[in-house]
Amino acid sequence: MAAESMKNEPKIDPKEILEGIVEWIEIESPSHDAKAVNLMVDKVEGQFRDLGLNLDRTPGCDGFGDILEARTPAEWSTGQGKGILVLAHLDTVHPLGMKEKELKIRQEGDSVFGPGIYDMKAGGYIAYYALRHLIRQGKRTKLPVTFLFIPEEEVGSPTSRARIEEAARGHKYALVMEPGRDGDKVVTSRKGVGRFTLTAKGRAAHAGVRHEDGRSAILEIARQIVRIEEKTDYARGITCNVGLIRGGSGVNVTPAECSIDVDLRVPSMQLAEEMTHWFLNLEPIGKEVELTVEGGMNRPPYQKDAGITALFQKAQAIYRELGKELNDVPLTGGGSDGNFTAALGIPTLDGLGADGKGAHAITEQIYFSSLQPRTYLCARLLETLE
Structure with a gap:
């Protein structure tokens, strides 16, 4: 038997990832329903607390939900200074009740359907699972990692933009867990x-x-x-x-x-x-x-510059470890919180979440086959960026 197969090492389990994603999408969280969004915040806060991260929950304002920040303890990283900012949002465009109506949670072949599963609860969960995977392996990150979960990205992040920009200035990289695109593609520029x-x-x-x-x-x-x-x-x-x-x-x-x-x-x-x-x-x-x-x-526009190009090339090298080729979308018309970080000159890689289609539609779905490679990419970025 090959030595590789003899390793008793935790593996990235796509079925386990999907189970976690389904738990998240069961909690419907439309942007303008602060109570519903905060149920999601409760869920994520508990999961990151169990991992041992330092938490900071800021009460929402203007009728929106809370902002959640989770930071790895200083002793977890081998390096100091500016670290990695991971951005995700917990709100969706779908009203309450969609999971019982047009967007029932279900799997059909490689496609898994549900409200907000593609945009972007799968991506947010992948980031959580990626860190948990490193912890299970006993590995450390080279840089400190901050996870920032946003309650109202789908309506333009009006109450969280300042917090995102403040956090970005204190970090070396930004990883945005918005959905992947068109196969093995990520986002390196947005209008x-x-x-x-x-x-x-x-x-x-x-x-x-x-x-x-x-x-x-x-x-x-x-x-x-x-x-x-x-x-x-x-x-x-x-x-x-x-x-x-x-x-x-x-x-x-x-x-x-x-x-x-x-x-x-x-x-x-x-x-x-x-x-x-x-x-x-x-x-x-x-x-x-x-x-x-x-x-x-x-x-603001999110334009691909030398720093973003270098970060993308690191991601490409990681993806080749799987025998796969990572490409980027030349320019997408949709905005994200990555626009804010990139405009500040922070190397930003977006679209790191699950691949799929149907964002904001009743056909919203992710591809089960994308869960393992996307989680591997996220985990290795957290592990190796320096």
């Missing part, structure tokens, strides 16, 4: 995300008797929508999407007010500044109508 609200104020009038006296806010916004959507430029990586519109008080009344919410995605800080300036300087198209514009960049 920046902007949010803008346009409000037009016109003048109400009777639509039949005194139509000429009215100034339609809806007409003004309709013209602005065409102007905004035409700023989408796929060649430059710019997308503008008017996603919400509100206006009017009655079908027989010239609408006095109308507003829209706009989503902007850009690949660089230069374009972020250019488009922000453009939005904030929009002027009315119609006569005797007021237009106000509010907003700005919600997440």
